[in-house]
Amino acid sequence: MPRPFTRLHEPWAFVRHFTPNWFAMTMGTGVVALVLAALPWDFPARLWLAETVWVLALLLFGLFTLLFVARLLLFRDTVRPMLEHPVQSMFLGAIPMGLVPIINGLPMFLGEAAVPLAHVLWWLDVVLALGVAFGVPYLMFTRQQHALERLTGVWLLPIVAPGVAAGAAGLLAPQLPVAAAQLMVIVGYVLWGLSLSLAVGLITLVLLRLALHKLPDTDFAATSWLPLGPLATGCLGLLTLGQAAPHAWQGTPLAGMAELAQQLGLVGGLALWGAGLWWLVAASLFTHHYIRRELPFNLGWWGFTFPLGVFTLATLALYRQFGVELFGLFGVLLAVKLALIWQLVLRRTLQGLWHGELFRAPCLATQACR
Structure with missing residues (x-):
């Protein structure tokens, strides 16, 4: 068996070249755990499998956080190139989005005792999501270089983060005291509106770019799925916040x-599920x-997982609330597709991790950026 990191191009590259893109792995793995837990039809060891995948996502998030903080502290010369890079900076949105499945899973897998911790982490996630949603677009407008022909769905990552937090608010609020639930639902709707309004505008630009300049290069193939994300999170956020509102304002x-x-x-x-269905079919084509x-x-490639996973969760939520069997069947089919894609991308990631070839930060690709 070959030695690990045989293609590591410089010592400590796994720290110096650690990018926020890795948090997309936490997003994809975490959403698989939530989908497994939400399936309407049981099978042996389903909940055990869901909890195992969630623990994996938790461990990955902890490891990636340590590596990212180490890069910021030990290689401060790499921070500015990362922030000014027109693609790598967008993946800062993956950090708060990667935390949300961890938050959702705390009460689900650890019980009511974990609700206070989930509550605190949710507010931390809100701070991170808003920081990314305001900070990255500011850098886009003032420091970065962009062009319409280079526009992809990756632009959506920073502004989708508040929408993902909004969906988590709807799930967590019913487990909190009324006063805390009221504040969480109010903030959730604000986050939902902030995120979806900007996302719709960007999706319009993505459609324009596709019509004028056709599909992006193969390196950006997975970005075709990213517009599905905000539509799915928008749908799920409306459903969960709507379900939480009666508890928050009872009496x-x-x-x-x-x-x-x-x-x-x-x-x-x-309505948002219907819009997401169009993107699901288009992205598949x-x-x-x-x-x-x-x-x-x-x-x-992890962009293939999270949008599909959130759309699957939204489909299963519609099944639970409407009781229409078609939603349940379609949700299960999507879950199977998600599981197959997840194991493929995970296997390819582990292969690249073993050889060390994935530790090449785009912003450090030229000597001028070093």
Whole structure:
């Protein structure tokens, strides 16, 4: 068996070249755990398998956090190139999004005792998500170089992070005291509106770019799936926040509005699910087009997992709330597809990790950036 890191191009490259792209692995792994737990039909060891995958996501997030902090502290000369890089900086949004499946899984797998910890971590996630959602676009407008022909769905990553946190708010709020739940639901709706409004505008630009300049290069094949993410998180956020609203305002003058929010969540969720269905089909066709050619593996392949996983969660949520068997069956089919893609991308990642070839930060690719 070959020695590990045989293709590591410089000592400590796994720290110096550690990029926020790695947190997309936590996103994809964490969402697989949540999908397994949400499946409507049971099978032997389903919950055990879901918890095992969630623990893996937790360990990965902890490891990646240590490596990323080590890069920031030990190789401070790499921070500015990372922030000014027009692609690598976008993946800063993967950090708060990678934390959300960990937060959602705490009460799910560890019980009520973990709710206070999940509550604290959710507020930390909100701070991180807002910092990325405001900070990265500011760098785009002031420091980075962009062009329409180079636009891809990766632009969505920083602004989707608040929307992912909004969906988590709807799941966590019913487990909190009323006062805390009220504040969480209010902030959740603000995050949802902030994220989805910007995402819709960017998705429009992505459609324009596709019409004018066709599909991106094979290195960016997975970015075709990224517009599915904000539509799916928007759907899931409306559903979960709508379900949490009656608990948050029970016995108050706003109880009627909370019931309305629950009903609007169902209608709005269906509408956003329909928009997501279009992107699901379109992205599948784009991927079929790409696989006719050789697809070089990179960490961007994890973009195949999280959008599909969140759309699967939204589909299963619609099944639970409407009771329509078609949603349940479709959700299970999506879950099977997600599991197959996840194991493929995980295997390729482990191969690249073993050889050390994945530790090449794009912003450090030229001597001028070193």
